[in-house]
Amino acid sequence: MTSSQLRSLDIPAIRSEFPVLEREVHPGVKLVYLDSAASSQKPRSVLAAMLNLYEQHYANVHRGIHRLAEEATEAFEAARAKVAGFIGASSPREIVFTKNTTEAINLVAHSWGRANLKAGDSILLTEMEHHSNIVPWLMLAKEIGFEIHYVSFGPDYQLDQQQYRRLLETRPKLVGFTMMSNVLGTITPVAEMTAAAHAAGAVVLVDGAQAVPHLQLNVAQLGVDFLAFSAHKMCGPSGIGALYGRRELLERMPPFLGGGEMIKRVRLDSFEPNEVPHKFEAGTPPIAEAVGFGAAVDFLTELGMPAVMEHERMMVTRAVEQLEEVPGVSVYGPAPEHKGGVAAFTFETAHAHDVAQLLDREGIAVRAGHHCAMPLHEKLGLPATTRASFYLYNTPEEIDRLIEGLYKVREVFA
Amino acid sequence: MDDLYREQIIDRYKNPRMRGKLDPHDYSYEDDNPLCGDHVRIDLRVDGEGRVSEAAFSGEGCAISQASADLLMESVVGKPLEEVKGYGKEALLEMLGIELGPVRMKCALLSLKVLKAGVYGLEHLEEELAAI
Numbered sequence: 443m444t445s446s447q448l449r450s451l452d453i454p455a456i457r458s459e460f461p462v463l464e465r466e467v468h469p470g471v472k473l474v475y476l477d478s479a480a481s482s483q484k485p486r487s488v489l490a491a492m493l494n495l496y497e498q499h500y501a502n503v504h505r506g507i508h509r510l511a512e513e514a515t516e517a518f519e520a521a522r523a524k525v526a527g528f529i530g531a532s533s534p535r536e537i538v539f540t541k542n543t544t545e546a547i548n549l550v551a552h553s554w555g556r557a558n559l560k561a562g563d564s565i566l567l568t569e570m571e572h573h574s575n576i577v578p579w580l581m582l583a584k585e586i587g588f589e590i591h592y593v594s595f596g597p598d599y600q601l602d603q604q605q606y607r608r609l610l611e612t613r614p615k616l617v618g619f620t621m622m623s624n625v626l627g628t629i630t631p632v633a634e635m636t637a638a639a640h641a642a643g644a645v646v647l648v649d650g651a652q653a654v655p656h657l658q659l660n661v662a663q664l665g666v667d668f669l670a671f672s673a674h675k676m677c678g679p680s681g682i683g684a685l686y687g688r689r690e691l692l693e694r695m696p697p698f699l700g701g702g703e704m705i706k707r708v709r710l711d712s713f714e715p716n717e718v719p720h721k722f723e724a725g726t727p728p729i730a731e732a733v734g735f736g737a738a739v740d741f742l743t744e745l746g747m748p749a750v751m752e753h754e755r756m757m758v759t760r761a762v763e764q765l766e767e768v769p770g771v772s773v774y775g776p777a778p779e780h781k782g783g784v785a786a787f788t789f790e791t792a793h794a795h796d797v798a799q800l801l802d803r804e805g806i807a808v809r810a811g812h813h814c815a816m817p818l819h820e821k822l823g824l825p826a827t828t829r830a831s832f833y834l835y836n837t838p839e840e841i842d843r844l845i846e847g848l849y850k851v852r853e854v855f856a
Numbered sequence: 857m858d859d860l861y862r863e864q865i866i867d868r869y870k871n872p873r874m875r876g877k878l879d880p881h882d883y884s885y886e887d888d889n890p891l892c893g894d895h896v897r898i899d900l901r902v903d904g905e906g907r908v909s910e911a912a913f914s915g916e917g918c919a920i921s922q923a924s925a926d927l928l929m930e931s932v933v934g935k936p937l938e939e940v941k942g943y944g945k946e947a948l949l950e951m952l953g954i955e956l957g958p959v960r961m962k963c964a965l966l967s968l969k970v971l972k973a974g975v976y977g978l979e980h981l982e983e984e985l986a987a988i
Contacts, residue, residue, distance in 0.1 A: 795892040795918035812893050826893035854861050
């Protein structure tokens with residue numbers, strides 16, 4: 443769809459699909475949910491798809507010969523195909539279902555990392571990463587003895603591309619970075635960074651936890667080797683995520699967890715792994731969650747990701763503008779045209795947790811703390827920030843309520 | 857006005873009586889509450905009779921964690937160390953005088969955790985924390 447054809451979202455109609463948005467969180471105080479970057483709310487269609495599976499089609503997948511087993515397997519694999527299509531993977535076989543983004547990154551570290559990294563090697567990460575794209579590598583580095591270098595970000599809250607190019611000259615084996623910072627909202631130039639990494643001989647892992655729910659993206663165009671993301675941040679259920687991996691890489695990687703489903707043949711002294719993606723999916727998978735994931739993809743596709751992006755850009759532009767007018771508020775992150783729908787801020791005299799607690803009294807749900815990005819906060823010299831994040835169901839009136847709430851916080855700490 | 861943010865808490869947060877560091881000190885310990893990014897350090901001096909002669913806290917964090925540390929330090933001055941070791945959750949919550957949910961409870965109790973870890977030494981920390 444070109445931008446001239448872009449239809450804007452019918453927000454009241456969308457909101458009516460999310461029952462929780464009608465809720466009062468305190469007597470007479472309606473919910474203002476500005477915490478979708480932590481986890482999004484779920485539309486009726488996702489819940490209905492999961493309930494329907496349980497009520498009519500439930501059995502274990504890839505095992506039984508009976509009717510229900512066939513129906514459940516079909517629904518499960520159809521969901522995989524939907525997720526593959528949503529991110530532009532060339533085949534559903536390139537989608538491994540995991541528990542979440544964190545598990546997807548751990549899968550890459552344990553399987554690809556163990557097989558390909560050795561003492562003396564190095565990998566590149568960035569200072570903007572969520573802990574889930576730092577800690578698995580620190581754990582593995584401790585074991586194997588490879589080095590980790592970090593690409594820094596500048597006063598414009600963008601990754602330092604010159605430093606990145608210099609670090610690539612050290613020939614890292616892997617480059618791992620977020621497509622959208624969960625604190626700053628910075629959208630990184632994935633295609634350019636991937637091309638440069640490939641030219642230097644590195645494999646590219648992208649943390650798509652924040653980007654996939656909010657941006658239109660295509661892994662074939664971006665050229666990435668791995669993309670990790672979670673269903674629960676994109677209107678789907680918790681408990682399921684996905685790792686996209688280029689087919690030839692997945693084929694060459696050893697299995698991750700061992701057990702049922704991931705094997706083709708087992709003897710008492712050996713086993714033969716199953717085909718991809720099943721060789722990475724040991725044990726009974728989250729079946730209903732996969733079906734819910736597929737329904738979430740349908741929901742987003744129906745709305746159109748360009749329209750979702752447009753709405754969030756409008757919301758975050760407005761939010762940053764209004765936040766900056768509140769005395770004592772400092773907003774962190776690049777200009778709205780370079781970022782996704784999050785606004786992290788501090789409030790002169792009040793700690794982030796106190797801000798969030800007082801906003802909760804007004805029914806406003808925001809996140810406070812380091813948002814699982816302690817190195818980023820340390821670099822900014824901040825113990826914590828308050829983060830308001832926006833999704834397809836949020837309205838400009840909700841930003842007004844946030845601002846009114848902040849004036850009340852100000853009164854308490856005056 | 858919100859109970860959590862009654863005047864005493866905000867006043868202690870903005871104008872702490874016991875903020876600072878003691879150097880030298882007889883006991884010092886610090887710890888974080890990873891949830892909020894609260895950080896509290898506590899320094900104590902103990903006189904020849906085993907009483908806390910001076911106490912101070914430093915760090916940064918939410919109003920609850922910092923006010924709690926300030927109140928706690930004020931209350932330990934002049935007390936025998938043995939009595940300080942016996943401090944419990946109830947005593948601290950009484951000083952704060954507010955009702956806390958499970959999430960903010962961690963903020964309130966950070967200073968107590970640091971105090972007890974400091975006076976007991978780390979080797980007894982586990983059993984002590986179990987008792988909090």
